[in-house]
Amino acid sequence: MTTTIITHPACLQHVTPPGHPEQVARLEYILAALAPLDLPTVTAPLVADDDLLRAHPQDHIDFIKSASPSDGWVSLDGDTHMSPGTLEAALRAAGGAIKAVDMVMAGETKNAFVAMRPPGHHCETSTPMGFCFFGNIALAAKHALDHHGLKRVAIVDFDVHHGNGTQDLVEGDDRIFFASTHQMPLYPGTGHAHETGGYNNVLNVPLPDGAGRMAFRKAMQEQVLPMVDRWQPELLLISAGFDAHAADPLAGMELQEEDFAWATDQLYDLADTHASGRVVSCLEGGYDLEALAASAKAHVKVLMERGNG
Secondary structure (H helix, E strand, O other), rough: OOOOEEHHHHHHHHHOOOOOOOOHHHHHHHHHHHHHHOOOOOEEOOOOOHHHOOOOOHHHHHHHHHHOOOOOOOOOOOEEOOOOHHHHHHHHHHHHHHHHHHHHHHOOOOOOEEEEOOOOOOOOOOOEEEOOOOOOOOOOOOHHHOOOOOOOOOEEEOOOOHHHHHHHHOOOOOEEEEEEEOOOOOOOOOOOOOOOOOOEEEEEEEEOOOHHHHHHHHHHHEEEEEEEEHHHHOOEEEEEEEOOOOOOOOOOEEEEHHHHHHHHHHHHHHHHHHHHOEEEEEEEOOOOOOHHHHHHHHHHHHHHHHOOO
């Protein structure tokens, strides 16, 4: 087994208000695009509170659970809304990321793509925001370290928006390196180059609106990849947001699906060098449905090919 898809139908029950970009159709389009690849699919479990507590305090967990509505929507901020199905989806999105780590570390799969929503990289320690309720990929990283005894992991985030939540959750942990390429200025307004973490374990590479494919690739080659290589991670995690695509309505990075495939391939070189090819990728953003589906498929095809190598 080389690449496993981790998902759950509960993620289709997280219904956002009409017109909201983080919609049910995102996951429907992705799963339809991946179906012809005929990959094994594993059901995402509910995350345990003990796992959530690695990154979030109990009052944050209690707040999210208590905010869950029995009907309609509850708005936690102008962007972040809960429907009756949101809580289970959020708990399984975090649980799916942790399940992926367990499977990869056990050798049950070479790598995994966590096709879940809501996303997680904007959720800070005690602040849900930016469509996110729990820090899925940060939780996965801390689980890998605490439960599987790893010493160093790396998270690379190529979503067009800065992963402020992931940075907040890991910048004080000297076992985790976090790198983010993102458009600036853009939501959430964080991710300046001078933000380097408590242990020089954060790399932010802000790129201007319209930066384009060559600027993105240069940033990866000259800044992100060398820093990941220096970190020598025993597990590589990818925050796979596809909203830097040229067709995306929320940003203007002007990438194509081939750029996400290229970045995945480059990152996999480092995973092969330092982490025995162990890679876990978690879905983040991407809001043009056709571009999202094509980009996710291109990303997963590289995972398949490299996992078979």
